Amino acid sequence: xxxxxxxxxxxxxxxxxxxxxxxxxxxxxxxxxxxxxxxxxxxxxxxxxxxxxxxxxxxxxxxxxxxxxxxxxxxxxxxxxxxxxxxxxxxxxxxxxxxxxxxxxxxxxxxxxxxxxxxxxxxxxxxxxxxxxxxxxxxxxxxxxxxxxxxxxxxxxxxxxxxxxxxxxxxxxxxxxxxxxxxxxxxxxxxxxxxxxxxxxxxxxxxxxxxxxxxxxxxxxxxxxxxxxxxxxxxxxxxxxxxxxxxxxxxxxxxxxxxxxxxxxxxxxxxxxxxxxxxxxxxxxxxxxxxxxxxxxxxxxxxxxxxxxxxxxxxxxxxxxxxxxxxxxxxxxxxxxxxxxxxxxxxxxxxxxxxxxxxxxxxxxxxxxxxx
Numbered sequence: 001x002x003x004x005x006x007x008x009x010x011x012x013x014x015x016x017x018x019x020x021x022x023x024x025x026x027x028x029x030x031x032x033x034x035x036x037x038x039x040x041x042x043x044x045x046x047x048x049x050x051x052x053x054x055x056x057x058x059x060x061x062x063x064x065x066x067x068x069x070x071x072x073x074x075x076x077x078x079x080x081x082x083x084x085x086x087x088x089x090x091x092x093x094x095x096x097x098x099x100x101x102x103x104x105x106x107x108x109x110x111x112x113x114x115x116x117x118x119x120x121x122x123x124x125x126x127x128x129x130x131x132x133x134x135x136x137x138x139x140x141x142x143x144x145x146x147x148x149x150x151x152x153x154x155x156x157x158x159x160x161x162x163x164x165x166x167x168x169x170x171x172x173x174x175x176x177x178x179x180x181x182x183x184x185x186x187x188x189x190x191x192x193x194x195x196x197x198x199x200x201x202x203x204x205x206x207x208x209x210x211x212x213x214x215x216x217x218x219x220x221x222x223x224x225x226x227x228x229x230x231x232x233x234x235x236x237x238x239x240x241x242x243x244x245x246x247x248x249x250x251x252x253x254x255x256x257x258x259x260x261x262x263x264x265x266x267x268x269x270x271x272x273x274x275x276x277x278x279x280x281x282x283x284x285x286x287x288x289x290x291x292x293x294x295x296x297x298x299x300x301x302x303x304x305x306x307x308x309x310x311x312x313x314x315x316x317x318x319x320x321x322x323x324x325x326x327x328x329x330x331x332x333x334x335x336x337x338x339x340x341x342x343x344x345x346x347x348x349x350x351x352x353x354x355x356x357x358x359x360x361x362x363x364x365x366x367x368x369x370x371x372x
């Protein structure tokens with residue numbers, strides 16, 4: 001058996017960028033402005049330019065981005081936010097933390113993104129916002145969601161933690177809604193070497209609010225105009241991302257190509273269904289996720305792949321309303337597509353530096369595991 005693969009190969013990425021990363025970090029060490037140093041504004045400018053959004057506000061994490069976005073929108077206790085139950089818990093967590101109420105709408109079974117056709121039925125007089133999640137690196141149907149939001153006077157928050165770099169109808173993720181939030185967790189398509197995140201908006205008022213909230217609500221030093229948090233992104237982490245931006249376009253192209261290659265390799269593997277990617281958008285494959293027929297099949301396949309040195313993961317085994325902290329917000333048998341996805345999804349090794357030989361090895365092992 002060959003050596004074990006990395007689920008996400010960050011070591012090869014670092015080897016390619018080692019000099020640039022060292023140079024960028026050394027500049028920070030030399031000037032010593034570890035909080036809100038010049039790299040923060042430089043990164044914000046480059047990320048805003050990349051997405052086309054007017055404003056980018058870097059923050060401490062993707063989770064913090066969601067929190068600050070909701071605070072900037074002035075979410076009050078009892079306010080409702082329509083979102084998906086098939087996501088990482090942080091999506092609902094930030095709503096609940098502010099006293100809001102997550103109201104779920106089920107997913108499209110073939111993309112695992114929120115089903116726009118189910119959103120309107122979840123809207124009430126207490127709804128303040130819609131929060132779609134761009135899962136696995138593919139944006140939800142944002143135009144349809146925006147039309148619903150406009151009819152009801154709602155904000156739209158794109159949870160783009162997994163989709164930075166993705167495109168939808170020729171526009172970039174993070175520039176498709178009232179406000180967008182992304183994560184720079186190390187495993188993301190654009191990841192730093194710790195926690196980090198950003199908000200994007202074209203609304204001057206929301207941008208100003210977000211910038212104040214991330215520094216304890218200060219509009220000027222020791223002038224607290226609103227309640228805030230300590231939500232700044234470290235200068236060193238911004239320096240890492242500035243170095244990584246040098247080859248980010250190449251990495252996105254690699255992810256798209258590797259996703260297509262996986263699709264060709266796995267199209268006829270028995271017992272495996274592939275995630276759909278809509279014709280009007282792409283997927284940057286934060287995780288390359290497939291469906292197994294059942295959860296027991298998944299467990300057997302994961303075991304077989306592990307024995308071959310091939311790691312897998314499940315994003316996510318249970319929908320949010322099956323988590324104890326959020327069970328009160330929905331009946332356990334609600335949202336059958338989300339429940340079904342949780343039982344069947346499995347993610348395979350994926351990163352821009354995945355080689356064709358490694359990809360072939362994964363596909364061959366998966367085919368062997370499903371045909372036993």
